[in-house]
Every structure is written in C-alpha cells, then in structure tokens.
Amino acid sequence: xxxxxxxxxxxxxxxxxxxxxxxxxxxxxxxxxxxxxxxxxxxxxxxxxxxxxxxxxxxxxxxxxxxxxxxxxxxxxxxxxxxxxxxxxxxxxxxxxxxxxxxxxxxxxxxxxxxxxxxxxxxxxxxxxxxxxxxxxxxxxxxxxxxxxxxxxxxxxxxxxxxxxxxxxxxxxxxxxxxxxxxxxxxxxxxxxxxxxxxxxxxxxxxxxxxxxxxxxxxxxxxxxxxxxxxxxxxxxxxxxxxxxxxxxxxxxxxxxxxxxxxxx
Numbered sequence: 001x002x003x004x005x006x007x008x009x010x011x012x013x014x015x016x017x018x019x020x021x022x023x024x025x026x027x028x029x030x031x032x033x034x035x036x037x038x039x040x041x042x043x044x045x046x047x048x049x050x051x052x053x054x055x056x057x058x059x060x061x062x063x064x065x066x067x068x069x070x071x072x073x074x075x076x077x078x079x080x081x082x083x084x085x086x087x088x089x090x091x092x093x094x095x096x097x098x099x100x101x102x103x104x105x106x107x108x109x110x111x112x113x114x115x116x117x118x119x120x121x122x123x124x125x126x127x128x129x130x131x132x133x134x135x136x137x138x139x140x141x142x143x144x145x146x147x148x149x150x151x152x153x154x155x156x157x158x159x160x161x162x163x164x165x166x167x168x169x170x171x172x173x174x175x176x177x178x179x180x181x182x183x184x185x186x187x188x189x190x191x192x193x194x195x196x197x198x199x200x201x202x203x204x205x206x207x208x209x210x211x212x213x214x215x216x217x218x219x220x221x222x223x224x225x226x227x228x229x230x231x232x233x234x235x236x237x238x239x240x241x242x243x244x245x246x247x248x249x250x251x252x253x254x255x256x257x258x259x260x261x262x263x264x265x
C-alpha cells in the first residue's frame with residue numbers, strides 16, 4: 001500500500017494518542033496492592049488484569065473516533081475487520097507478569113500494518129517514561145534523556161554479543177535446547193524484560209533477542225522499531241515473523257546468520 005505524507009502523519013499522530021491513553025490506563029493500576037489477576041491458561045499462569053482490559057478499551061475508543069474504518073487486532077478483545085486495508089495491532093500490556101510483580105520494564109505495543117508489512121510501531125514504557133518509535137521515516141526514542149535517534153550496534157560476532165530472552169525456558173524442550181546452543185556462545189545472557197529487550201536492540205544497547213511462542217501482537221511493533229533502527233527480525237528459519245511464533249531479532253545480518261545456524265543445529 002502506498003502511504004501518502006498526510007496519511008503517514010495521521011497514523012503517527014493516532015499511534016501516539018493510543019500510547020498516551022494506554023499510559024494513563026496502565027499507570028492507574030500499577031503497583032496497586034492485591035491487584036487481581038485471572039489466568040488465560042490452565043497449565044501455566046498467563047495473567048490478565050483490569051489494567052490490560054482498560055488499556056485496550058481506551059485505545060479502541062481512540063480508534064473508533066479517529067480511524068473507525070481501520071481493522072483492529074487486540075490481545076484482550078480480539079479482531080475487528082476494517083475496510084481501509086490497514087489494521088492496528090495492540091498489546092495493552094506486554095509483560096503482565098512483570099506488571100503484577102511491580103517491575104518497571106513492561107510496556108504497551110502499538111503498530112499499524114497493511115496486508116504485507118508493518119508500517120509503523122511504538123514500544124512504550126509508561127513507568128520509565130520512554131517511547132520508542134519506528135517506521136514511516138521515523139526511528140527515535142523520547143524519554144528522560146530527551147529525544148535520541150535509534151540505531152543498532154555495530155556488527156560483532158556472537159562471542160562479543162549480549163543476548164536477551166524473557167524466560168530461561170524459552171519454549172518446548174527442543175526450543176530450549178536450540179536457544180542454549182546460541183546462549184552458550186554469547187558474551188552475556190539476560191532474562192525477563194519482555195518487550196523492552198527489543199527496544200534495547202533498536203537503541204544500540206544489546207545485540208540479540210530470541211524467543212518462542214509469541215503472538216502477532218507481541219512482535220509487530222518490535223519488528224517496526226528494530227527494522228527502522230537498522231536491525232533484522234525473522235522466525236528461526238529466517239522467514240518473515242509478522243504472525244509471531246519463534247522470533248530471532250538481531251542488530252546485524254552477520255550476527256543474525258550466526259545465531260540462525262546455531263538455532264537450527
């Protein structure tokens with residue numbers, strides 16, 4: 001889809017309004033004592049809270065006013081078809097486990113896509129006050145240190161790289177074994193920052209994120225931000241990863257190729 005300058009400006013402005021209302025909604029519950037959480041799954045704790053629902057409700061209200069003909073895919077309230085060829089993909093709280101625990105690195109993920117690609121995305125960190133955006137000619141972060149252009153780190157081998165993943169288990173036993181093949185060769189491995197790790201690739205702080213079992217709303221905003229910063233995001237076979245699944249995000253194509261070879265044994 002061809003995006004005019006006027007439409008690009010409108011999409012960017014809409015995305016920032018979505019992030020603004022989600023900040024207010026999520027911070028209204030953050031670090032509340034005894035915040036109730038339900039689990040979406042039986043075999044493992046996959047929480048959802050009133051904050052998740054309120055955040056998405058507020059974002060949908062903005063879209064109903066500003067972009068009523070666009071489609072929506074949200075984590076909590078599902079999909080709504082549109083007629084413009086554009087779909088907003090919303091994760092109202094990425095990292096609800098961290099949110100419940102009071103840690104500050106959970107975020108809100110907002111992106112807009114057409115039938116083929118993600119056009120623009122925001123990774124917003126409400127409590128920290130950082131906002132990372134990429135696509136439609138933009139690649140920057142705004143926060144306590146002001147406005148800074150995004151850009152990945154220079155290419156380096158795995159042995160000199162910093163690798164992140166949300167969970168040490170990664171996924172199935174087979175996926176975990178594949179992850180450990182990469183992790184054993186990295187300079188430093190860290191866990192637990194959810195979407196913030198993807199923002200750190202775009203900001204030039206780390207080199208790799210490897211995860212499994214993700215959904216479309218988990219990855220589309222990070223894809224937009226990382227690609228705008230000069231990085232690469234694919235699945236574990238090097239294919240497009242718009243629908244989630246197994247994710248490999250890297251600061252350089254050389255490092256991506258090195259990690260890909262290890263993931264596939």
